[in-house]
Amino acid sequence: MQWLSYVDGSFERFVERYRPRVIEMNQSFSGKVGHLLSSVDPFRGAEIATLLQIDALYPKRFDACSSGEQQIVRVAYALLDRPDSIVLIEPFRHLDSFRREHLEMLLRRISGIGVQIGFTERAKESSGEMTFTFNESTTLPSIDATDVSYRHPLQATYAIDHVTVQMNEPGLTVIVGTNGSGKSTLLELLARSRRPLQGRIKRGERAVYLPADPEVGPFPKAEKRRGAQLQSVLHDPSGVLLLDEPTVDLTSGERDAFLEALQQKAKSALVVCATHDMELIQTATDVIYLANGQIVFQGDRILFQDRSTLWSHTSSPS
Ligand SMILES: Nc1ncnc2c1ncn2[C@@H]1O[C@H](COP(=O)(O)OP(=O)(O)OP(=O)(O)O)[C@@H](O)[C@H]1O
Structure with missing residues (x-):
């Protein structure tokens, strides 16, 4: 599993070398999570849901999930049809740190069995200097x-x-x-x-x-x-x-x-x-x-x- 930077060219190199499916992770789905994850192969869908600990979301509609829940469902969906190589764009955004840790471990395991996994995470980029200024607030808050x-x-x-x-x-x-x-x-x-x-x-x-x-x-x-x-x-x-x-x-x-x-x-x-x-x-x-x-x-x-x-x-x- 490899972190891909937009700045140092590793993103482009990975794409050129492996021709992966690039999953933007901003996709929205209609219907229930269970229906979505059963759509390719119900058995595989159920196993991935168990691994990612999202079985409980099966009866929930995708658009009724919280941001982090939606994010992890998107990752599960991306893994459904056994891709050879895959790039996940910002897969960890919105995840609480424990879900994140768990997903990282799982992705490492999947890459250990031969799937090339690249991912972007803007928080790791050191570029992008920016300065922020502020104005004092003058009213009494409550x-x-x-x-x-x-x-x-x-x-x-x-x-x-x-x-x-x-x-x-x-x-x-x-x-x-x-x-x-x-x-x-x-x-x-x-x-x-x-x-x-x-x-x-x-x-x-x-x-x-x-x-x-x-x-x-x-x-x-x-x-x-x-x-x-x-x-x-x-x-x-x-x-x-x-x-x-x-x-x-x-x-x-x-x-x-x-x-x-x-x-x-x-x-x-x-x-x-x-x-x-x-x-x-x-x-x-x-x-x-x-x-x-x-x-x-x-x-x-x-x-x-x-x-x-x-x-x-x-x-x-x-
Ligand atoms: N538009 C919605 N329709 C139905 N249920 C919703 C909607 N938005 C949130 N929920 C449900 O309300 C509960 C709380 O969601 P909320 O988005 O407030 O959680 P959160 O703590 O902000 O989550 P996250 O860390 O994933 O952003 C969840 O069970 C979620 O599925």
Whole structure:
């Protein structure tokens, strides 16, 4: 299994040498996950689903899956018809670190039996210097959500289940949790782009909400646009910023620059980010940990890491 860079020519060399199928990983499917994975060979589909630990998604519609769930279903689909060589474009984006670790192991195993696997991961590129500037926020920030519950249309279970979040000081809070735990849904509710079925949400003022960007791949334009979006968020004078996976697809240089500016911004603004990014988590002042739509930890980030087995400084897999 080989990491392919857009910058050093390894991507082009791999494509020329192996003529692989290139899987863009931004494909959308209709219907249920089980139907999709059974479409080529039900037996193979079931085995791949078991290996990737997504059996539970079989009855779910693809468009009702969370970003990370969709991503892993795309990987499963790409592996269905036993390709000889394959390039996966950003296969790890949106995956929580444990799913990521697991997928890496599985891909290594598959490449061990003779399948040439290349993958891109923009976070590993060292190029792409960028500087971010910020404006201080001037208004007093506040978020006040009390006993909020939300169930997506036609879903049996609640994505957000009796959640209370009260914040009224500047700072950087990360929402952490496994794929499908409800992070994006909670941000959407706080941003008021969804209405809770129960409970109430009050906010002092307009919030800036940046959804996770669905664009992916070797598209310099999309990358530039993401950089520009992040920059404009940092310039916005609003006191409340709600950002969904802001660092996805940034190179390490871009990420360092962004995190530096975000920390400065968080001295005057209340910043809430849904993320799997360990470096972003490390810069946070506070953590909200979601499991099955419920808050199971809320408070100081250092305390969170002290108490956590999975997310402590020493045990993090990333
Ligand atoms: N548009 C939708 N329609 C139906 N169900 C949805 C929809 N969006 C999300 N869900 C479901 O709500 C639950 C929470 O999803 P959400 O996207 O909030 O999780 P997440 O923690 O942000 O996941 P990820 O880390 O993969 O981005 C999941 O079970 C998901 O399948």
